[in-house]
Amino acid sequence: xxxxxxxxxxxxxxxxxxxxxxxxxxxxxxxxxxxxxxxxxxxxxxxxxxxxxxxxxxxxxxxxxxxxxxxxxxxxxxxxxxxxxxxxxxxxxxxxxxxxxxxxxxxxxxxxxxxxxxxxxxxxxxxxxxxxxxxxxxxxxxxxxxxxxxxxxxxxxxxxxxxxxxxxxxxxxxxxxxxxxxxxxxxxxxxxxxx
Numbered sequence: 001x002x003x004x005x006x007x008x009x010x011x012x013x014x015x016x017x018x019x020x021x022x023x024x025x026x027x028x029x030x031x032x033x034x035x036x037x038x039x040x041x042x043x044x045x046x047x048x049x050x051x052x053x054x055x056x057x058x059x060x061x062x063x064x065x066x067x068x069x070x071x072x073x074x075x076x077x078x079x080x081x082x083x084x085x086x087x088x089x090x091x092x093x094x095x096x097x098x099x100x101x102x103x104x105x106x107x108x109x110x111x112x113x114x115x116x117x118x119x120x121x122x123x124x125x126x127x128x129x130x131x132x133x134x135x136x137x138x139x140x141x142x143x144x145x146x147x148x149x150x151x152x153x154x155x156x157x158x159x160x161x162x163x164x165x166x167x168x169x170x171x172x173x174x175x176x177x178x179x180x181x182x183x184x185x186x187x188x189x190x191x192x193x194x195x
Contacts, residue, residue, distance in 0.1 A: 070195035071135040074167065078174070081107050082184040086118060089191050090165040104163045105171075107153065109183045113176040115153040120164035122146035123171075125157060132170075133160055135192045139168045153185060167194045 075092040086103035087094045097103050104121035108114055117123045124146045126133045133141070138160035146162055153176050161169040169191045178184035 068193055070193055071139070072193050074191045074193045076190045077188075079171075079187045079189045080184060081105055081115075081187065082178065083108055083182045089121075089161070089163045089169050089189065090167055092191075094189065094191065102164070105161070107176075107183050107185045109178075109180050110150075113153045113178075113183045113185065114150040115159065115171075115173075115185065116150045117146075117148045117161065118164075120148070121162060122148055123151060123159050123161040125151060126160055126170075132172075133158065135168060138170050139192075142168060163191070165194075168192045 075089075075094065077093065079087060079094055081087050083106070085096050086100075086106035088097040088102045089104045090102070091097075101119050103118055105123075106116045106118055108116060115123070122142055124141055126137075126141070141160045142162040146160065151157075151159060153173055155173055155175050157173045159171045159173070161171060163169060169189060172188040174186040174188060176183060176185045
């Protein structure tokens with residue numbers, strides 16, 4: 001650095017000529033030099049694109065996270081519900097809540113295996129054979145027909161549900177097994193986002 005400064009001061013007629021290009025360390029010594037040397041991407045300098053050309057799309061405000069609109073899938077996958085291991089369908093993935101009031105569904109055996117909506121959750125059996133209900137189908141059905149009554153559960157049955165937090169869900173029973181005192185159900189579950 002001292003060598004560069006000394007050479008500059010000893011050079012003849014340095015007042016009217018531009019200084020030689022500084023070495024990389026010299027550029028770092030001037031605050032803001034790096035920022036002014038390179039125009040920002042999509043800038044609006046004299047030769048650059050204007051803001052209305054769309055070139056500044058990367059700098060636009062981020063949109064809402066994908067998958068949050070009502071009716072979009074919040075969580076989808078296999079789920080086991082066993083006797084005394086009720087599940088809350090609202091978290092991702094669904095789980096047994098330590099706050100018992102949050103759990104939505106349980107299974108038990110009373111004259112056959114049963115799926116029980118609990119603590120304000122509601123459900124109904126989808127009666128149209130050969131069709132898988134969509135979000136709109138289940139939302140409409142649970143709004144007008146769902147109850148908190150127990151459902152006699154058997155493999156292949158599809159259930160539309162409403163969690164106690166207001167999310168629409170679909171449960172397809174893959175199998176019901178376990179002994180009489182401790183039944184267990186395996187389900188394919190889809191939980192949709194709420195409005």
